[in-house]
Amino acid sequence: MTQRKHLDDILRGSIIGRLERGRTLLEISEELGITQSAISRLWKRFQDDGNSSASELSCQLFSATGTTVSRQTVYRRLGHICLYARRPVRCVPLTATHCRMRLTWSRDHALWTPQQWSCVMFSDESRFSLQSVSHRTLIWRASGTRYHQENTIERHRYGGAEWLV
Numbered sequence: 670m671t672q673r674k675h676l677d678d679i680l681r682g683s684i685i686g687r688l689e690r691g692r693t694l695l696e697i698s699e700e701l702g703i704t705q706s707a708i709s710r711l712w713k714r715f716q717d718d719g720n721s722s723a724s725e726l727s728c729q730l731f732s733a734t735g736t737t738v739s740r741q742t743v744y745r746r747l748g749h750i751c752l753y754a755r756r757p758v759r760c761v762p763l764t765a766t767h768c769r770m771r772l773t774w775s776r777d778h779a780l781w782t783p784q785q786w787s788c789v790m791f792s793d794e795s796r797f798s799l800q801s802v803s804h805r806t807l808i809w810r811a812s813g814t815r816y817h818q819e820n821t822i823e824r825h826r827y828g829g830a831e832w833l834v
Contacts, residue, residue, distance in 0.1 A: 747809055
């Protein structure tokens with residue numbers, strides 16, 4: 670069984686930067702001598718949360734500067750500059766066809782009465798969990814930036830099936 674090698678912050682940042690510039694997993698793997706699966710896991714985690722928790726930020730500050738601060742201090746300081754831990758918006762990636770179809774649908778239903786709308790349920794707006802642990806990811810963002818591109822995570826529902834409406 671092979672032993673996993675932990676990547677330091679500088680190497681992780683370097684890998685993320687290469688991926689953001691369009692390099693492939695194979696190119697980065699060969700260049701840095703890291704398995705493609707490790708790079709893929711790092712990229713997925715970065716896309717899922719994109720940020721660190723207050724505890725991770727505290728550890729990163731200590732490793733970079735030797736300064737020890739508590740998780741609560743990090744949380745308070747981020748709050749002073751209006752950054753709060755929030756869940757990122759998860760959305761289904763839309764093609765131009767999806768957008769056109771949604772616009773047509775909304776125009777067709779623009780004059781519906783509240784009575785007609787009371788019979789409609791949008792199933793993608795509910796969260797159901799059979800376990801007590803939610804495993805929700807939090808990001809640091811300023812108020813009023815919920816729908817900014819950097820605060821959203823695209824998802825493909827049901828193994829890649831796309832919603833058309």
